[in-house]
Amino acid sequence: MKIHEYQSRELLQSFNIPVPGGVVIDTADQAAGAFKQLADGGATLAVVKAQVHAGGRGKGGGVKLVKTAAEATEAATTILSKNLITPQTPPEGVPVKKLLIASGVDIAKEYYLGIVVDRAQGCPVLMASSEGGMDIEEVAANTPEKIIKEPIDPDKGLLGFQARKVAFAIGLQGKQVGQAVKVMMNLTKLFLDTDASLVEINPLVVTPSCDKHPQGEVLAIDAKIDFDDNAAFRHKDLRKLEDPDEVDASEAKAAEFGLSYINLDGHIGCLVNGAGLAMSTMDIIKLHGGEPANFLDVGGSATEEAVTEAFRIILADDGVKGILVNIFGGIAKCDTIANAIVGAAKNIGFTVPLVVRLEGTNVEPARKIIEAAKSEIPTMIVGSDLTDAAKKICDATAA
Amino acid sequence: MSILVDRNTKLICQGITGSAGAFHTKGCLDYGTQVVGGVTPGKGGQKDAHGLPIFNTVSEAVAATGADATMIFVPPPFAADAILEAADAGINLIACITEHIPVLDMMRVKKTLSQSKYDGQRLLGPNCPGIITPGKDGATPGSAEAGCKIGIMPGYIHQPVGSGKSGKNVGIISRSGTLTYEAVWQTANQGLGQTTCVGIGGDPVRGLNFIDLLELFEADPETDGIVMIGEIGGTDEEAAAAYIKANVKKPVTAFIAGRTAPPGRRMGHAGAIISGGEGGAEEKLDALRDAGCHIAESPADLGTTMAKALGI
Numbered sequence: 001m002k003i004h005e006y007q008s009r010e011l012l013q014s015f016n017i018p019v020p021g022g023v024v025i026d027t028a029d030q031a032a033g034a035f036k037q038l039a040d041g042g043a044t045l046a047v048v049k050a051q052v053h054a055g056g057r058g059k060g061g062g063v064k065l066v067k068t069a070a071e072a073t074e075a076a077t078t079i080l081s082k083n084l085i086t087p088q089t090p091p092e093g094v095p096v097k098k099l100l101i102a103s104g105v106d107i108a109k110e111y112y113l114g115i116v117v118d119r120a121q122g123c124p125v126l127m128a129s130s131e132g133g134m135d136i137e138e139v140a141a142n143t144p145e146k147i148i149k150e151p152i153d154p155d156k157g158l159l160g161f162q163a164r165k166v167a168f169a170i171g172l173q174g175k176q177v178g179q180a181v182k183v184m185m186n187l188t189k190l191f192l193d194t195d196a197s198l199v200e201i202n203p204l205v206v207t208p209s210c211d212k213h214p215q216g217e218v219l220a221i222d223a224k225i226d227f228d229d230n231a232a233f234r235h236k237d238l239r240k241l242e243d244p245d246e247v248d249a250s251e252a253k254a255a256e257f258g259l260s261y262i263n264l265d266g267h268i269g270c271l272v273n274g275a276g277l278a279m280s281t282m283d284i285i286k287l288h289g290g291e292p293a294n295f296l297d298v299g300g301s302a303t304e305e306a307v308t309e310a311f312r313i314i315l316a317d318d319g320v321k322g323i324l325v326n327i328f329g330g331i332a333k334c335d336t337i338a339n340a341i342v343g344a345a346k347n348i349g350f351t352v353p354l355v356v357r358l359e360g361t362n363v364e365p366a367r368k369i370i371e372a373a374k375s376e377i378p379t380m381i382v383g384s385d386l387t388d389a390a391k392k393i394c395d396a397t398a399a
Numbered sequence: 400m401s402i403l404v405d406r407n408t409k410l411i412c413q414g415i416t417g418s419a420g421a422f423h424t425k426g427c428l429d430y431g432t433q434v435v436g437g438v439t440p441g442k443g444g445q446k447d448a449h450g451l452p453i454f455n456t457v458s459e460a461v462a463a464t465g466a467d468a469t470m471i472f473v474p475p476p477f478a479a480d481a482i483l484e485a486a487d488a489g490i491n492l493i494a495c496i497t498e499h500i501p502v503l504d505m506m507r508v509k510k511t512l513s514q515s516k517y518d519g520q521r522l523l524g525p526n527c528p529g530i531i532t533p534g535k536d537g538a539t540p541g542s543a544e545a546g547c548k549i550g551i552m553p554g555y556i557h558q559p560v561g562s563g564k565s566g567k568n569v570g571i572i573s574r575s576g577t578l579t580y581e582a583v584w585q586t587a588n589q590g591l592g593q594t595t596c597v598g599i600g601g602d603p604v605r606g607l608n609f610i611d612l613l614e615l616f617e618a619d620p621e622t623d624g625i626v627m628i629g630e631i632g633g634t635d636e637e638a639a640a641a642y643i644k645a646n647v648k649k650p651v652t653a654f655i656a657g658r659t660a661p662p663g664r665r666m667g668h669a670g671a672i673i674s675g676g677e678g679g680a681e682e683k684l685d686a687l688r689d690a691g692c693h694i695a696e697s698p699a700d701l702g703t704t705m706a707k708a709l710g711i
Binding site for chain 1: 656699
């Protein structure tokens with residue numbers, strides 16, 4: 001599960017990680033008030049930021065620097081008035097419903113701080129870099145030596161000496177070190193306590209010297225947090241942070257029925273059991289010249305009802321010109337799938353070509369069900385094996 | 400020969416009274432596995448539908464039955480604890496079938512199991528179909544023709560060692576369940592038997608990995624070739640490729656699922672995601688190709704590619 005930046009900031013604050021002042025608004029007429037509130041706190045400029053999950057907001061005009069209340073209102077009006085298009089959104093963009101107006105901060109230097117799961121080591125790993133504010137993947141690709149990594153004990157968390165080691169390694173000095181150590185330890189605590197799968201502060205900044213902080217202040221300017229969905233059962237409070245507008249409606253509907261569905265851009269719908277086979281089915285479609293319209297794993301314990309719903313979801317996509325059903329029965333039984341096909345033909349109706357390939361548990365009764373239903377489902381074609389099925393659906397849907 | 404499990408393996412099921420645990424316990428029994436009991440806390444002293452004894456704890460089950468393997472069907476919130484209980488009771492092979500275990504729980508399990516007192520004990524999974532050393536489907540458990548099925552795979556598709564018309568046998572390692580069945584089916588159709596088929600699971604943090612099993616299959620005299628099925632996400636296939644290049648003489652057929660998967664999206668399996676410029680299929684395929692693996696370009700070519708590599 002992903003959350004918005006303003007929610008991530010609130011979470012950081014609750015774990016005692018300092019962030020600049022900020023106000024969340026959902027209409028443009030609140031912008032001036034928000035700016036004044038920040039100005040009263042000493043801010044001389046502010047940043048108006050669109051709250052959408054997609055990255056690259058700045059490139060799409062979703063982040064604007066403002067110096068007055070009037071400018072804040074103008075920026076808010078502009079951003080809220082249309083869909084935000086960034087390199088990470090669909091071509092039509094996404095609607096913006098909330099804005100974060102955050103105090104502008106003078107920056108002496110930017111850093112990167114993140115925690116991810118190191119799959120190979122089987123533990124969380126803290127990553128830090130002196131190259132903050134940039135795309136960290138680019139830093140990793142071009143100057144990997146500038147990323148400092150420190151493994152985290154999943155039971156004990158980050159230890160003090162580890163945090164100090166990292167702080168010195170990225171070039172922090174004097175009082176900044178103590179502040180950064182606190183941020184790292186608290187960020188680790190956040191990661192472990194909330195079952196996060198990714199936490200990222202980019203940039204973490206040091207402010208210029210001032211009376212209150214002669215050696216600068218360490219602040220988290222932008223944050224990104226993802227959570228492990230498998231741990232949702234012990235974080236009911238965090239689930240409330242999920243923004244239903246950011247969840248694909250078809251994918252959410254599929255999840256209700258225990259289906260794992262991901263919408264893609266192609267024209268051949270796929271209904272498969274097992275994630276690996278579902279991915280491979282997409283691959284073999286592409287190999288034979290087609291484009292998959294979705295990833296869909298009906299799972300091991302698929303009921304007729306769930307499979308029928310799967311067909312409904314696939315066919316709701318206007319781009320779908322044909323469907324490939326690929327089942328290797330293990331726990332999932334071929335006859336259940338065959339009955340679901342017949343049922344879906346009655347309840348939904350197949351107007352597009354449907355190629356069916358069944359193998360594994362209960363395949364013989366399933367073949368009989370399919371054979372008997374052929375006359376009722378004129379668009380249905382039987383695939384004798386995986387390649388045959390892939391070729392047939394690609395041929396049947398070729399423009 | 401086989402790896403890890405055979406007809407002498409004594410299996411218990413943790414979560415034997417749950418619907419999935421009960422169903423697959425029967426499946427394993429019917430196939431010919433020596434299932435000797437099960438564990439459900441609070442139901443100790445009872446018997447299941449097949450007369451198998453149920454125990455409150457794994458250590459009681461081990462003391463009473465001599466079990467050396469377990470399959471875990473415990474729900475996700477309690478599964479990590481079930482794994483550690485099995486390890487503490489000295490179980491040699493712990494196959495965790497449960498899906499959707501929090502990653503943090505698995506990281507903590509892995510750390511605990513890395514202690515030297517657990518040396519020689521192995522965790523398979525989680526989120527995996529299990530492991531099977533094929534035998535005659537329906538054989539009397541423990542008999543000469545029996546195999547050992549631990550998990551949820553359809554037993555009947557497997558081909559016991561030496562029973563394929565080619566006389567050759569392969570070992571199968573896979574991150575995906577249904578793709579393992581596909582590999583079994585296709586290799587059997589090519590006249591190949593299977594020594595052992597292992598599903599290592601679709602989670603990002605897991606027990607046995609490609610390298611552990613490559614080592615075992617390389618050392619197994621009856622395994623002539625190895626089918627390795629990876630998928631997008633992580634870098635375990637790259638690590639396996641380096642291992643193969645340095646250590647594996649037997650022909651390896653490799654397939655990677657997810658060449659068409661979009662970056663940043665989790666493709667069903669918790670571990671199947673291309674992220675941070677890492678985990679893409681092409682990098683994995685390049686590494687495996689460079690290691691001399693025989694690449695199956697299509698998931699339909701697993702059997703033919705393996706057969707060809709074995710000169711059949």
